[in-house]
Amino acid sequence: MVDTAASSQTAEKTTYGLPKPIPAYYPHPGSKLYADKEFYDKIANSKKTLVKEYRCPPRSGIAFQVPAKSVFRLTTPEGPQVLDLNIWNLHNPRERFWAARTRQLHSAHVSTYDRLWSNLPYLRPLVTITGDSLNARHDEWGGRAHDTLGTRCDPYVDKLISGEDNDLHCHSNLTRAILPYGLTEFDVHDVLNVFQITGLTENDQYFMEACPATKDDYFEMFAEQDLLVAISACPGGDLSQWGWGETDDNAQTMTDCCRPLGVEIYSIEEEVLEGWTAPECPQYKGNHGLKGPSS
Numbered sequence: 001m002v003d004t005a006a007s008s009q010t011a012e013k014t015t016y017g018l019p020k021p022i023p024a025y026y027p028h029p030g031s032k033l034y035a036d037k038e039f040y041d042k043i044a045n046s047k048k049t050l051v052k053e054y055r056c057p058p059r060s061g062i063a064f065q066v067p068a069k070s071v072f073r074l075t076t077p078e079g080p081q082v083l084d085l086n087i088w089n090l091h092n093p094r095e096r097f098w099a100a101r102t103r104q105l106h107s108a109h110v111s112t113y114d115r116l117w118s119n120l121p122y123l124r125p126l127v128t129i130t131g132d133s134l135n136a137r138h139d140e141w142g143g144r145a146h147d148t149l150g151t152r153c154d155p156y157v158d159k160l161i162s163g164e165d166n167d168l169h170c171h172s173n174l175t176r177a178i179l180p181y182g183l184t185e186f187d188v189h190d191v192l193n194v195f196q197i198t199g200l201t202e203n204d205q206y207f208m209e210a211c212p213a214t215k216d217d218y219f220e221m222f223a224e225q226d227l228l229v230a231i232s233a234c235p236g237g238d239l240s241q242w243g244w245g246e247t248d249d250n251a252q253t254m255t256d257c258c259r260p261l262g263v264e265i266y267s268i269e270e271e272v273l274e275g276w277t278a279p280e281c282p283q284y285k286g287n288h289g290l291k292g293p294s295s
């Protein structure tokens with residue numbers, strides 16, 4: 001029995017007679033926050049030419065470039081496997097995926113038409129999601145697919161909890177993958193957990209369920225900018241087992257539930273993109289209230 005007493009939250013609710021809240025950020029016609037569904041449907045359904053393909057071996061990470069205006073697809077070619085995703089502006093790695101703002105603007109779990117936003121002061125879409133074969137899956141425990149709630153597994157929290165030194169965590173896999181691009185572990189950021197089913201318990205605690213992806217599942221995005229993308233095939237595999245597989249007692253069990261990931265990059269025809277413009281940063285002209293030197 002798992003002791004959930006560690007949560008500060010209670011399972012019981014109190015009635016205060018309050019009106020039902022509405023989302024803090026909601027769509028309004030013409031909003032720049034939300035994708036033009038018709039336009040992105042056109043991209044999703046257009047003829048695509050496969051330009052590049054990559055395979056990420058189990059329990060490791062890879063990084064690759066995706067040119068603006070192309071589509072890239074993440075896959076689970078041999079069955080269930082969770083994927084930790086990081087994205088940067090290829091030309092300026094200070095601009096990178098901002099999970100928290102994406103969660104507010106769209107939802108804690110993302111699917112088709114949602115966008116993955118960059119951090120301040122850039123705040124513009126890095127990608128728009130054009131396909132999700134798990135189709136905004138929502139199960140009986142509140143588990144949903146592709147979350148911005150959690151982050152990558154890392155060797156520091158593992159050491160804190162277990163006292164062990166494990167080297168194949170997603171944080172480390174992503175770190176090794178981006179080294180050839182001149183980036184370091186300080187560039188690794190909060191991830192999108194792709195193909196992962198997560199939610200919050202009645203005590204508001206993060207939970208993960210086994211990955212339901214099959215060899216035919218995919219998660220597809222349109223690149224709004226030139227991107228550097230890194231993915232990690234989590235050493236937790238399909239999350240059907242507990243552990244990391246770096247100790248003798250669970251090495252075989254964990255290895256058995258770890259599988260590779262696939263990446264496919266497609267070009268799409270220019271005419272499909274008619275009307276598309278590169279996303280701009282908000283033109284905030286203030287200086288955070290700071291004044292220049294007085295004359």
Ligand SMILES: [Zn+2]
Nearest residue numbers: 153170234235
């Ligand atoms: Zn991981």
